Amino acid sequence: MGLFNRKPKETVTITYISHGGARVEAAVPVDTSVMEGGVSNSVDGIVAECGGACLCATCHVYVDEAFLGLLDPIAADEEVMLGNTFCPRKPNSRLSCQIHVTKALDGLVVRTPEAQH
Amino acid sequence: MGAGVVIAGAGQAGFQCAFSLRTEGYDGPITLIGEEDWLPYQRPPLSKGCLSGKTDLDAIALRPAAYFQANRIALRMGRRVESINRLGLRVILDDGGEVGYEYLVLATGCRNRVLAGMEGVSYLRTREEAAALMDRLETAETVTVIGGGFIGLEVAAAAAGHGRRVTVVEPQARLMQRAVGPIISEYFRAMHARHGVRILLGTTAAGLEGDMVVAGIGVTPRTELAEAAGLAVGNGIVVNAQLRTEDERIFAIGDCAAFPSRFARGMARLESVQNAVDQGRCVAAAICGRGADYAAVPWFWTDQFEAKLQMTGLSNGFDEQVVRGDLESGKFSVCYFREGRLIAMDSLNRPGDHLAGRKLLAGSGAVTPEQAADLSFDLR
Numbered sequence: 141m142g143l144f145n146r147k148p149k150e151t152v153t154i155t156y157i158s159h160g161g162a163r164v165e166a167a168v169p170v171d172t173s174v175m176e177g178g179v180s181n182s183v184d185g186i187v188a189e190c191g192g193a194c195l196c197a198t199c200h201v202y203v204d205e206a207f208l209g210l211l212d213p214i215a216a217d218e219e220v221m222l223g224n225t226f227c228p229r230k231p232n233s234r235l236s237c238q239i240h241v242t243k244a245l246d247g248l249v250v251r252t253p254e255a256q257h
Numbered sequence: 258m259g260a261g262v263v264i265a266g267a268g269q270a271g272f273q274c275a276f277s278l279r280t281e282g283y284d285g286p287i288t289l290i291g292e293e294d295w296l297p298y299q300r301p302p303l304s305k306g307c308l309s310g311k312t313d314l315d316a317i318a319l320r321p322a323a324y325f326q327a328n329r330i331a332l333r334m335g336r337r338v339e340s341i342n343r344l345g346l347r348v349i350l351d352d353g354g355e356v357g358y359e360y361l362v363l364a365t366g367c368r369n370r371v372l373a374g375m376e377g378v379s380y381l382r383t384r385e386e387a388a389a390l391m392d393r394l395e396t397a398e399t400v401t402v403i404g405g406g407f408i409g410l411e412v413a414a415a416a417a418g419h420g421r422r423v424t425v426v427e428p429q430a431r432l433m434q435r436a437v438g439p440i441i442s443e444y445f446r447a448m449h450a451r452h453g454v455r456i457l458l459g460t461t462a463a464g465l466e467g468d469m470v471v472a473g474i475g476v477t478p479r480t481e482l483a484e485a486a487g488l489a490v491g492n493g494i495v496v497n498a499q500l501r502t503e504d505e506r507i508f509a510i511g512d513c514a515a516f517p518s519r520f521a522r523g524m525a526r527l528e529s530v531q532n533a534v535d536q537g538r539c540v541a542a543a544i545c546g547r548g549a550d551y552a553a554v555p556w557f558w559t560d561q562f563e564a565k566l567q568m569t570g571l572s573n574g575f576d577e578q579v580v581r582g583d584l585e586s587g588k589f590s591v592c593y594f595r596e597g598r599l600i601a602m603d604s605l606n607r608p609g610d611h612l613a614g615r616k617l618l619a620g621s622g623a624v625t626p627e628q629a630a631d632l633s634f635d636l637r
Contacts, residue, residue, distance in 0.1 A: 142395070143310055143391070143394060143395055143419050144307075144310055144314075144391050144395070172316065176316060179319070179320065180316070180318070180320075180321055181321070182320060182321055182323055182324040182327065189273075189530070189534045190530060190531075190534075190558075191299045191301055191302065191530065193301070193558055193560075194608070195556070195558060195567065195611075216608060216609075217565070217608035220608040220609045220611075220612050221608070221612065223612075224612055
């Protein structure tokens with residue numbers, strides 16, 4: 141059967157840069173989210189109050205432009221919540237809970253805004 | 258500096274209070290006491306992502322151990338507060354240890370209602386219970402779920418998604434009766450039926466059939482610690498608008514707290530992530546000298562099959578409802594009014610409505626039923 145047996149996952153390296161300039165380089169498993177990688181590495185600036193349900197907009201990040209084209213497109217619910225971020229939305233704004241980590245994202249760089257609420 | 262803040266209960270509310278104390282600049286000692294052995298974790302994935310197989314049980318911690326060390330939050334996991342010495346400003350733990358406090362935050366949560374006299378029934382509240390339920394689901398072919406609320410229906414959807422034959426038994430006349438209006442209840446009944454889930458409403462019979470039985474029949478607030486300390490309890494630990502008990506050094510937050518709410522037109526006790534987070538933050542601010550009345554707009558969500566239902570406000574007691582959008586499309590909101598004023602909205606796959614609803618409810622709710630039903634009217 142094995143409904144829930146999960147193999148150890150490959151990881152990719154994601155760099156989180158906080159507003160104050162602190163850098164966290166994290167090994168994040170594929171098939172998780174950039175938000176989960178941030179939270180599990182105590183990244184300052186990724187709050188994620190709703191835990192990834194796309195309902196709170198407290199995991200807002202600015203994505204390094206070089207990677208924008210590699211991300212899944214913005215879905216309707218993310219689009220709505222991006223209109224409700226505490227710091228201004230920019231063309232490279234995403235909610236990190238909606239960025240699905242794939243092998244192609246190895247080396248991804250995201251910056252967190254000054255505040256999330 | 259004083260004895261610091263002691264938080265009894267390390268669920269979403271207790272964790273958030275500790276987290277917000279530090280982001281608010283609180284510099285004193287913080288002790289977070291939780292009876293489960295795990296690092297503080299999120300409960301919603303237990304019945305959602307973990308059960309459907311999308312989320313690893315190992316990936317639900319709210320923060321890693323390093324966070325608590327770096328932020329000087331003393332974790333006392335696997336421990337329970339046994340009693341409160343209010344005069345001595347100390348809590349006594351189940352191992353006999355004592356911790357002094359300047360402020361005590363009760364975040365004791367709830368416990369599951371259980372079916373008296375029934376053995377072998379699975380429940381779902383803790384990580385251990387989720388793991389046990391997942392184990393049984395591996396081999397069960399038929400699953401009976403007792404209780405057609407959020408937890409029961411999320412379990413049913415996950416089990417059906419894994420190909421199990423599922424029956425849901427709900428004594429009330431409709432699903433999720435406490436939380437949503439009848440239009441949503443019927444939509445979800447039909448959706449579950451479409452996915453092969455057998456839904457039995459208005460009955461308690463047929464309870465014990467199936468390779469496994471799961472009960473999601475509600476919870477009761479854990480008030481005994483407060484009660485033994487002489488604090489007022491009713492349906493929850495009674496607090497004022499600032500979430501303080503009658504003892505000015507003791508607060509209560511999250512699922513265990515009964516607080517005055519304009520949305521409930523009286524006392525409310527809410528079981529939700531939103532309420533836990535916002536109350537944790539509210540009390541942290543109060544301890545830092547920036548107290549304010551708790552006034553956050555309630556919101557909730559549930560994921561079942563392809564449906565993402567987002568709810569805001571409290572719809573109990575509505576006298577008028579309008580549908581915004583088209584039921585057939587699976588994208589619509591039900592807007593609930595009382596005396597012409599918006600009091601709640603349930604949105605199915607219409608996240609824009611949900612967010613607009615939260616904002617409307619935070620203000621005056623100044624939208625008419627006619628406007629709400631008109632898709633060309635911008636709720637923002």
